Amino acid sequence: MNSANAVIARRAGSVDGLVELAAADMAGVDALILDRMQSPVSIIPALADHIIVAGGKRLRPLLTVAAARLTGSRDDAGLKLAAAVEFIHTATLLHDDVVDGSGLRRGKVAAHLIWGAPSSVLVGDFLFARAFELMVETGSMKAMEILARAARIIAEGEVLQLSRAHDVNLSQETYLEIISAKTAELFAAAAEAGAVSAGGSAAQSAALRAYGLNLGLAFQLSDDALDYGGTTETLGKNAGDDFREGKATLPLLFAIARTGAREREFWERVIGRQEQVEGDFRRARDLIVSVGALEAALDMAAGYADAAKRALDIFPASPLRDGLEALADFAVSRRA
Numbered sequence: 001m002n003s004a005n006a007v008i009a010r011r012a013g014s015v016d017g018l019v020e021l022a023a024a025d026m027a028g029v030d031a032l033i034l035d036r037m038q039s040p041v042s043i044i045p046a047l048a049d050h051i052i053v054a055g056g057k058r059l060r061p062l063l064t065v066a067a068a069r070l071t072g073s074r075d076d077a078g079l080k081l082a083a084a085v086e087f088i089h090t091a092t093l094l095h096d097d098v099v100d101g102s103g104l105r106r107g108k109v110a111a112h113l114i115w116g117a118p119s120s121v122l123v124g125d126f127l128f129a130r131a132f133e134l135m136v137e138t139g140s141m142k143a144m145e146i147l148a149r150a151a152r153i154i155a156e157g158e159v160l161q162l163s164r165a166h167d168v169n170l171s172q173e174t175y176l177e178i179i180s181a182k183t184a185e186l187f188a189a190a191a192e193a194g195a196v197s198a199g200g201s202a203a204q205s206a207a208l209r210a211y212g213l214n215l216g217l218a219f220q221l222s223d224d225a226l227d228y229g230g231t232t233e234t235l236g237k238n239a240g241d242d243f244r245e246g247k248a249t250l251p252l253l254f255a256i257a258r259t260g261a262r263e264r265e266f267w268e269r270v271i272g273r274q275e276q277v278e279g280d281f282r283r284a285r286d287l288i289v290s291v292g293a294l295e296a297a298l299d300m301a302a303g304y305a306d307a308a309k310r311a312l313d314i315f316p317a318s319p320l321r322d323g324l325e326a327l328a329d330f331a332v333s334r335r336a
Contacts, residue, residue: 015057015330018066018323025065026058028076032083036130047115047123051105052090059327060190061086063215067194067208070320071201078197080134081143085190087131088147092154092182094124099162100245143193150189157181166246168256168272175250176217184216191215207314211324214308218331221301224249225294228285240281246274250300252284254293263287301332 019026037048061082068078096102097110098117104110112120128151135144161178164170191212195205227242228251242249248256248271256267269275270284288294308328315321 015323015327017319018062018327021319021323022062022065022069025069025076025079025082026062028079029058029061029065029082029086032079032134033086036083036087036134037127039126043115043119044123044126047094047111047119048090048127050108050111050114051093052086058086059219060089060186063187063190063212063327064194064197066320066324067191067200067212068198070208070315070318070324071195071198071204073194073198077138078194080138081140081147081193081197082190084131084134084147085186085193087127087134088151088154089186091124091127091131092158092186094120094127096158099158100241102241102245104241138197140196143196146189146193146196150185153181153185157183157185161247164248166272166274167248168267170248170253172250172253175248175253179217179220180213183220184213187216187219188213203314207311211308211311211328214304214311215328215331218301218304218308218328221250221297221304222332225251225297225301227251228288229294240285243270243281243284244276246271249297251288251293251297254296255284255288255291258291258293259287298332305329305332 033052037052038045064082064085065078093105094111097105098112098120102110103113110120111123115123131147131151132144135147138144157178157180160174161182164174164178188209189212192205192209195208200208224242227240227249243252252267252271256263259267266280266283270280305328308331309325312321312324
C-alpha cells in the first residue's frame with residue numbers, strides 16, 4: 001500500500017445499516033427509475049441504462065427517502081422526489097463527462113465514448129425533463145422549488161468551475177464555492193425535499209438541508225483526496241483524472257501553497273499549461289502526500305462530516321439517525 005492509500009485506509013466505514021433500513025423504499029425508487037428512463041427512441045434507454053444501472057450507491061435518493069422517514073413519513077410520497085434526484089444527478093454526470101472528456105464512469109467506459117458527445121448531452125437533457133415531470137406529479141410546489149433551485153445552482157457551479165479551469169491561483173474560498181454548488185447543493189436539496197415530502201417542520205427541513213450540505217462537502221473533499229490516494233478499481237474512474245484534466249482541487253491547492261517557489265514551475269506546467277509527461281502524476285502525488293496536503297484535505301472533509309452529524313441533533317435517537325450519522329462517516333472513509 002503506498003503512502004497515499006495508507007492515508008485513505010485510516011478512514012474506513014460502512015452505510016449498510018442505513019441501506020437496510022431504506023431497502024423497501026429504495027426498491028420502489030429503483031422501479032420508478034427503470035420505468036421512467038424508458039422511451040420509444042431506443043438510444044435513450046440504452047444510454048441511460050449504461051450509466052444508471054451500471055452502479056453507484058444511490059446516495060442522493062437514499063438521503064431523500066431517509067429524510068422523509070426521519071421526519072415521520074408513513075407513505076411513499078418521497079419516492080418520486082428521490083427518483084427525480086437520481087435523474088438530476090445522472091444528467092449532470094453525463095454532461096460532466098462530455099465537458100471533462102472523462103474515459104470512465106462507475107468503472108465502465110463513459111457513455112460519450114460509446115454513443116458520442118451529442119447523444120450523451122441530449123440524454124442528459126431527457127433525464128432532466130423526466131426529473132421535472134416526477135416533481136410535478138408530487139404536487140408539492142415547495143419540493144419543486146427546492147429541486148429546481150438545485151438544478152440551477154449546480155449549473156452555475158459547473159460554469160464557475162469551467163471558467164477557473166487550470167488556475168493554480170484559485171483560492172480555497174472559490175474552490176469551496178464551486179463544490180458547494182456543483183456537489184453539495186444536490187445533497188442538501190435531496191435531504192430537504194425528503195423532509196418537505198413528509199410534512200416535516202421548518203426546523204426539521206432546515207436541519208436536514210444543513211446535514212445534506214455538509215455531507216456533500218465532506219463527500220466531494222474526500223473524492224478530491226481519493227483522486228490522489230485511490231485506485232482505478234476502487235474509484236470507478238481513472239485515478240489521477242482530476243490531475244490529468246488540470247483541475248485545481250483542494251489537495252493540489254494545499255500542495256501548491258506548501259511547496260512554494262521551489263515547485264512553482266512544476267505546478268504551472270502540469271496544471272496551468274497542462275503540459276504533462278510520464279511520471280508527472282506520480283511526482284504530484286508524492287508532493288501532495290509529503291507536505292501533508294492529502295491529510296489536510298481529509299481533515300477538512302472530516303470537519304464537514306462532523307458538522308453534518310451535529311445538524312441531526314434536533315432529532316431523537318433512532319436507527320435512522322444512527323444510519324445518517326454513519327453515512328457522514330462513510331463520506332470521509334470510503335474506498336470506492
